[in-house]
Every structure is written in structure tokens, then in C-alpha cells.
Amino acid sequence: MTVLAIDTSNYALGVALLEDHQVLGEYITNLKKNHSIRVMPAIQMLMRDCEKTPADLRKIVVAKGPGSYTGVRIGVTIAKTLAWTLNIPLVGISSLEILAAGTGRYFDGYISPIFDARRGQVYTGLYQFEGGRLKVVKQDQLAMLVDWSTKLTECSKPILFVGNDLSIHQNKIAEILGPKAKFASITEHNPRPSELALLGKDKPGEDVHSFVPNYIRLAEAEAKWLEANGKTLNG
Template identity: 75%
Template sequence: MTILAIDTSNNPLGVALLQEDQVIGEYITNLKKNHSIRIMPAIQTLMEDCEKQPTDLTKIVVAKGPGSYTGVRIGVTIAKTLAWSLNIPLVGISSLEVLAAAPARRFEGYVSPIFDARRGQVYTGLYRFENGRLTTVEPDQLAMAVDWAPKLAQLGQAVLFVGNDVPLHRKVFEERLGSKAIFANPTEQNPRPAELAWLGKDKPGEDVHTFVPNYIRLAEAEAKWLEKQGKTLNG
């Protein structure tokens, strides 16, 4: 079993190769550069360094969002193309779940991964490491940081915030959670593509043709449009 993991859903670009239970290669950058230009050379370099051919791959795992609309689309498109052309399984994992995975392993409490969504909004969710695996406490969602903070405060427990965009909202979380707001170290802020591979390791493949990203914001926009159309039709 050799798994290729791909994450271009936000500024960090990451690819990894997992062979059986060993990470044999991992590449990560955190740069505001065009992922569409850099991702294939990154995959090629990793494959060559690890002395692997495309035919050696047995599964593709991709970070399916939420995040940057363009970034998510790039990663998913490449992952679908590779899975289809190689006729191997494709698995999608939440980009927020990937971000939460590594810190959650060492933190005895809740983990809230954060991607900035502008205008005071964040893409977030709530996770916890229990019984040897990462569990979802609150599903991925789009929320105002000022609304998310008091919801977390009601838990009455420590919450670890992780992500490169956390500093943009840190004051809001500190004001509402006080000492229960814990912030991850700089070395933990980038999602690990090796964690992405591990999260998708035992998951069944999805239908390549019907596989779609999880933009969240787009889904909400569509819902509002449908609501507006309903009101118009109903007078």
C-alpha cells in the first residue's frame, strides 16, 4: 500500500507518501504562491526522491476543503485526475480535520482549527482525540468568530486553537475564553500532509466522478439563493 496525499486547500501546500505504516516522504511550504503551478512539480519531486512510480500508488487522499476556493479546486481536480487515470481509490478528508490532527494527539482537550473567511468569519469545527483516534465534536462550519467564541466558552474546558490565521482572531477568543484559550505553537500551524494520508489510510474510496469539494460558503450561498427564489415564487 502506497498512498499519495495532496493538500492545496489554503496557503500551505503539502504532499506526502505513506507506505504501509511509514511516512517515506513529505513536502510542505507555506507561501502565497500559485498552487496550480507548483503542485505537480512538488508531487514529481517527492515521487522521484522516494523512488516511486505512479503505478506504485494504491490510493489518493486529498484535503477537500473548506478553505480557499481556488486552492481546494486545484487539489481536488488533480487528485481526481490521478485516481481516475491510475484506476485507484480516491478519499477526501476535511481540511480542518487535517489541521487539527497533529496537535490533538498531544492535547487533552478540544481542538478548534481556524481558517480565516474574512469579515470576521472563520471556517472551523471542533475535534478531540479519544480512544486512539480523532473524533468530530462539532462539524465543519462557517461562523462569526464572535459567535464561535462564546459557544466554546460554554464547554468550560480548555480549547486549543490551531492554524496560521488564528492571530487574526486571537483577541476575540482570549476575551471570551480567558485562560481556557490555548494557542498552538508556530510549528503546529501548518496542516501535515502525512496526517492527511494517515486519516484516509483505512477509509473506503469514493466515486471519482461524483466526488466534490466541501466549500461550505458556496453551499450557504446556494441555500440563500434558493430561499430567495422561494420567496419570489411565493409572492
């Protein structure tokens, strides 16, 4: 089974092809450039180099957020369009989970992927490998970095932090957690699209039409519009 994975949820853009138990190829960049004009050429180049056609694909796996509102939307829209057009299953995976999967497989402790959310906030969660499988310890959430780090002082094992935004918060994390905090190498901060493909290849497909990203919070513009118009999510 050939799986195409797509991740445009943050600055890093990644696409990969996984066939059964082999990574055929992957493409990753970590550049502040427009994903909307780069992702389809990246997919086309990868498939051409791997000698695959759209008819060979059996599943699409996409990073569904959290992350950049625009970036998440681009990846999900393309994934939904491809899945619907090719009539193949679509699977969404947490963007934070992808980072955890690519970093902590041999780490004896917890993994906390970090995306900066501005104003001292981060998107994060807590994961752990058990028996070779990645488990969710604390669900993905939006939290104040100081509050999150303080909460993690209760953990009985060290915590591995990973993510391209880690440098923004690393000093504060180290100040609060001391030697319990471990930090991934810079070569591990880009989410691997091949890990995304592996996470999603055995999961059941989701309904393409009702599939939506997981932004965790509203985009700032949408939140301001709702506030200005006296509306809530439920009314």
C-alpha cells in the same frame, strides 16, 4: 500500500507519501504562490526522491475543504484525475480535520482549527482525541468568530486553537475564553500532508466522478451571480 496525499486547500501546499506505517516523505510550503503550477512538480519531485512511480500508488487522499475556493478546487481536480487515470481509490478528508489531527493528539481537551473567512467569519469545527482516535465534536461550519468563541465557553475542558490565520483572531478568542483558550505553536499551524495520508489510508474510496469539494459556502462570485439572477441552490 503506498498512499499519496495532496493538500492545496489554503496557502500551505503539502504533498506526502505514506507506505504502510512509514512516512516516506512530505513536502510543505506556506507561500502565497500559484498552487496550480507548483503542485504537480512537487508531487513529481517527492515521488522521484522516494523512488516511487505512479504504478506504485494504491490510494489518493486529498484535502476537500473548506478553505480557499481556488485552492480546494486545484487539489481536488488533480486528485480526481490521478485516481481516475491510475484506477485507484480516492478519499477526501476535511481540511480542518487535518489541522486538528496534527496538533491535538496529546492535548487533554478540545481542538478548534481556524481558517479565516473574512468579515469576522471563520471556518472551524471542534475535535477531540479519544482512545487515540480523532472524533468530531462539532461539525465543520462557517461561523462568526465571536459567536463561535462564545459558544465554546460552555466546554468543560480547555480548547486548543490552531491555524495560520489564528493571529487575526487570537486576541478576541482570548478575550472571550480567557485561560480556557490555548494556542498552538507557530510550528504547528501548517497542516501536515502526512497526517492527511494517515487519516485517509484506511477509509473506503469514494466515487471519483461524483466526488466534490466541501466549500461550506459558495464562492463569492457564484453567490453574487445567483443573487443577481434570482436563483437559489435548489432552483
